[in-house]
Amino acid sequence: MEGYVKKGRRVVIYYASINGRDAKIKIEKKNDMYTIEIDDRSYVVDRQHLEGSGALSLVVDNKCYEASVTRSDGALLVCISGEKFEVTLKDELEYRSASPSARHTGLESEEIRAPMPGVVVCVEVEEGQRVSAGTAAVIVEAMKMQNEISAPAGGTVKQILVREGDVVDSRQVLVVIDRG
Amino acid sequence: MKRKPELFKKVLVANRGEIAVRVSRALKEMGIECVCVYSEADRLSSHIAFADEAYSIGPAPATQSYLNIERIIETAKKSGCQAVHPGYGFLAESHEFARACEDQGIVFIGPGSKSIEQMGFKTQARKIMKGSGVPVIPGGEEPLSDEAEAITLAEKFGYPVIIKASAGGGGKGMRIVRAAGEMKSAFKTARNEAESAFGNPAIYIEKYIDRPRHIEVQILADNYGSMVYLGERECSIQRRYQKLIEESPSPAIDAKKRKLLGETALKAAEAAGYRNAGTVEFILDQSGRFYFLEVNTRLQVEHPVTELTTGIDLVKEQIRIASGFPLGIKQKDIKPEGSAIECRIYAEDPSNDFLPSLGKISRLRNPAGPWVRMENYVYEGYDVPVYYDPLIAKLITWGQTRPEALARMSRALEEYVIEGIETTIPFHIWVIRDENFRKGDFSTSYIDEHYTGKPTDEHRKVPSDVALIAAAINRVESTAVPKKGSTGTTNRWKDTSRREGVS
Structure with missing residues (x-):
């Protein structure tokens, strides 16, 4: 259960990060209107759902915006007037449990994934080969363009999972690199 | 071809996407019947809705449908068309197609097959232009036989040089080479791309102008x-x-x-x-x-x-x-008169190196209003197919002056909503607001030099607090997108507020 009771009303707190900036958000609903505090600024927000589209119409202190919010890998992607923002929100519990050291993964292998669906034109590396970051590993053709997919980090090619002519999906693992 | 001037009665549009729609519109305005063709992947493409007749011409891969010369000519004859408009791309610059039309007594709406052939083969085009006193860039006019020849020529012109597909255009099969060490991989990828895009691996080299x-x-x-x-x-x-x-x-x-x-x-x-x-x-x-x-x-x-x-x-x-x-x-x-500008809307992610972004368009709102022109073929619910060019729309604005055209473009881009896939809209917004672009100070290296994929605060107009407000409301209420016709806004608020502890 999030939030706390203040003068009989529930208040929810989020710890947010947006474009490298951290902010604390207090959100409270009164009479169908939200009062939202971001750090030391307070906003009165009227929000309506644009029926059928999933978009939000926001009137923030009488300034008008239309926002769409989608979820991706734990972050919220917000689009307003063609501008995109990536926002992460943590409630109190998530915020306390996420210590910076917990995020550090001492990954020993690195996967090279297809960034989009396409067809493998050519595999440029062999198993056992030493590669450095940026070495072209696989060429994938999508929408008439050949795209070089390169190793994100240096190491030894541990496993090749695709062959020339294979049809691959977005995010499919193509090559595994051993970072040792 | 000598024929008495008389408008065609019926024309086949040998293309798909926005350009097929564009050509259909012109035909309709001229009172000419419009026949369209479609691949198996394009039955739901809206170019069909803009035509008078539609014929299926084969499986999704372009080589088996939109590039199938025999099938398209057969369709033109079967449907009683006097002419074919090729649009751009696909068969538009195929001299074989133009010749096949000429042989079958169908008018190819474009130049003669001989001009297409001469101009399509870039090395030949250069020779003709040079001979007529048109200035050309120093370069080898013959297709390269191997990498060693490429290196010899590159040393003669001085680096950087550029490798290009003899039969090509549109950037496929092109590579810049700045030093001899880069030649091997550039030569290989350019050849591969030329082969797969144009069915002809011939490439040539010329001096690169910075x-x-x-x-x-x-x-x-x-x-x-x-x-x-x-x-x-x-x-x-x-x-x-x-x-x-x-x-x-x-x-x-x-x-x-x-x-x-x-x-x-x-x-x-x-x-x-x-x-x-x-x-x-x-x-x-x-x-x-x-x-x-x-x-x-x-x-x-x-x-x-x-x-x-x-x-x-x-x-x-x-x-x-x-x-x-x-x-x-x-x-x-x-x-x-005045100034006009076009932004190409591609299904590509500008924040991720412009990689293709595929999927269903979940929401679409096209810009409109004074001096805004849309060339478009997608609609809400449309699945952008993987087989073809990722161009989904073109947005064009006009103004009496360049600043007015740019202000209109900026305004139109801000109105434009495409959800479900990534598009180049955020890129265009960035460029139109960029000082260098506004001053007209740019070259073909502009994107490499200036665009990082991540908009900086000086290019933003929307305060980031508003994005935080939208995200916080979204989370506190629900992640569910309301279905069409649902009336549950209040209930959803109650449900989620109970869950999240707000009341």
């Missing part, structure tokens, strides 16, 4: 030797040789140079025995010298900017010329 501008001239030529030029288009905002933004006039061209470019373009067209609509592409170096690049023997993607400044419908002109009518306009009557 930070040039790409300027092109639109021409129209009838079957009786009359020709006009319709001003230039500035197409320097490119990525991997794919144009993203085009405008007319170019901020780098004055009236004197415009006339010189136009006259040179006509000289080039004459050398090629050109007829119908075409584009002569030049590159302009930093000192203002220009060189012939190539002739595009077709309608260009960016033709609308010329239409908006000249008031001339280029597709209708193409159809009239192909019907055998003489040009109805004289050079002295062509007086381009």
